[in-house]
Amino acid sequence: MWPFSVFAQQRAAPVVGFLGPGLEARRHWLAAFRAGLGSQGFVDGQNVRLEYRSADGGAEGLRELAADLARREAAVIAASGPSAALAARRVTPSIPIVFLSGLDPVQIGLVSSFNRPDGNITGFYFPVDELPAKRLALLHELLPVAKRIAVLVNSAEAATAEPTVRGVLVAGQSLSLDVEVFRASTSTEIDAAFDALSRWRADALLVGSDPLFITSRAQLVALSARHAFPAIYFQRDYVEDGGLMSYGPDYADSYRQAGIYVGRILKGTKPTELPVQQSTKLELLINLKTAKALAIEVPPSLLARADEAIE
Structure with missing residues (x-):
């Protein structure tokens, strides 16, 4: 009877669905999510069952997977x-949803208010529109002699590409930099974009924030090293994998907080009782080993502001 009892308990455990593109490349963020869930007393395989659904094929694929979780x-x-x-x-319209979004949830119609989200949805927003300009300024501070700056964006994702292009072009003009935008929406196009970057003789590279570039992280870091392009990225994973520099939200912290929200909902709290939170925690990472390989001397003022310097 004991194995049957354990099986029955597992069957009774509530299901938490985790939906998103490129989840395989976000393993440590998912670990942070599970840690947040665990802080509320829920452990995958014991009293809750996590089911992951990942789709890189666009909105239609995500809708099908969301429908599967609903079923x-x-x-x-x-x-x-x-x-x-x-x-x-x-x-x-009924299953509680906890989102993580880099786009303003009010502007895209997820919620009508941050303080009192309506319906069945709440979550976490990390504003990213102003960050491309800040990344360009950091790249300029690191490489004051670099004048030709390439920007790589995903041509298939206007919602993430357009804010990056706007911010960098305006910032580039104020810094008297020659900024050129390159676009790629597949792994093959990323290779082609780096060939074009090389022909254009870019001095440095800014990689735009995009799910495609998360799943292509290893490819981007390897190509930047092969072409000897100093590059700044939008999250720490690139720097940990050998990229030069990153500046962006502390995504792991937001995922942990999302896990806490899910745990509270499982305990009975309604999404309308949990305000949408805006992340303000940003982190700057520099890979000193990569800087040395590129013969770049990191200014002490920049190094002092880094949250982490990888030797």
Whole structure:
């Protein structure tokens, strides 16, 4: 009877769905999510069952996966990225949803208010529109003699590409830099973009924030090293994998907080009782080993502001 009892307990455990593109490349963020969930007393495989759904094929694929989680009667759906959040919202008006979004959730129609989210959805917003300009300024501070700055964006994702292009072009003009935008929406196009960067004789590279570039992280870091392009990225993973520098939100902290929200909902708190939170925690990382390989001397003033310097 004991194995049957354990099986019955597992069957009774609530299902938490986690939906988003490129989840395989976000393993440590998911670990942070599980840690947040665990802080509320919920452990995957014991008293809750996590089911992951990842789609890189666009909005339609995410909607199908969200519908599958709804059919499985998930108790809560965590949605990573605005596309996943919108897909889940369209599929179910009743299952609680906790989102993580780099786009303003009011502007894209996820919620009508930060303080009192309506319906079945709440979550976390990390504003990224103003960050491309700040990344360019940091790149300029690191490489004051660099004048030709390439910007790589995903041509298929206007929602993330356009704010990056706008911010960098305006900032580039104020810094008297020659900024050129390159676009790629597939792994093959990324290779082609780096060939074009080389022909243009770029002095440095700014990689725009995009889910495609998360899943292509190893490719981007390897190509930057092969072409000897000093590059700044939008999250720490690139620097940990050998990229030169990154500046962006502390995504792991937001995922941990999302896990806490999911745990509170499982305990009975309604999404309308949990305000949408805006992340203000940003981190600057510099890989000193990569800087040395590129013969770059990091200014002491910049090094002093870094949250972490990887030797």
